[in-house]
Amino acid sequence: MQKMTPQNLRTPGPTPIPDDIVEAMTNPMINHRGPEFLALINKTTEQLKQVFMTKNDLYILTASGTGALEASVVNTLSPGDRVLAATAGSFGDRFCDLAEAYGADLTRMEFEWGRPIDPDAIRKALQGDPSYKAVMVTHNETSTGVTHPVEEIAKIVKGEFGKLLLVDAVSSLGCLPLPVDAWDCDLVGTASQKGFMIPPGLAFISISEAGWEAQQTAKMPRFYFDLASAKRTLARGQTPFTPNVALLYGLSLALDKMLEEGLENVYGRHASIGQFTRDSVLDLGLELLVADQSYASNSVTAVKMPASVDGKKFMSMMRTDQNVVLAGGQGKLSDDIFRIGHLGHVVKDDINEVIVALKKVLPEVGFKS
16 A cells, blocks of 8 residues: 555544554564563553543553543443433543443433533532432533633532533543542543544543442453453453554653643643644634633634635645644534644644645635634
């Protein structure tokens, strides 16, 4: 197969992979039941705990991010358990769908797409019904470019009501601050192809002591995503099933790079580039989906598609003429927005290229600022 020309890949996942990580993933195959793998899985697990900022148990799964979210549900809940789920976007909806598929008695708290979840609404719902066992929330809603106030939500869910808190951190962890222990989050799931600068195929999940207590009585069916099995095998430096060894090589180097940069610097870089992206988009005369910029995501920016623009033609021209790959909208926003990803392996110059391309393409598809 002919090697593809590198694109300026500005989807919010998968994200670009640094050359040295690509090289690391070509290391020779090893026995995943041998001593070399033991060293690899132990190193990456301990480094991931640093990124999660947790002393809780943490496991690496060979799966997409949805696998980690499924693990959080099936390891803590039983069919019929009352669950409160706050959603304000496509991925919040998916988290709800997942829990319902396993028989949870789920109440959806739906918030306007493009606006943050209201922590006080969650407080009122929990006050009104003490039978809820768990609360589910998405930290960073990739489909809208909103970062929800999980720290405030956690203070209510855990501090005031003592309920389980399950967090979708797929497009936030490793990019935006989410100190798992400080915020008292019970199960937190994320994935490799976002902030961790490697291809899709690995998922990471942390589980608290309260999560393990729930696991003892949870009755939802589980096999591949049974965290008790993951715990038993990790104790001897293995995984329950065949792991993606090549991705683990890449993960090892990615974590080295992230920790060498320093987590505060990683967060600062994302914050700076996120602000630069939003400012640059506004300077073009475009409109952002998120009205309240204090909740705007620093990993992905959602931009309203101008009414005068043929969205399909615009996206195609950005890709074919400018070699810039943007993400379209999802769900009910599929025709209304486009999204610029700026997470993981990203620098300001990457976004500059996007803005230059937008200046060229937008007038050709009917946009007048």
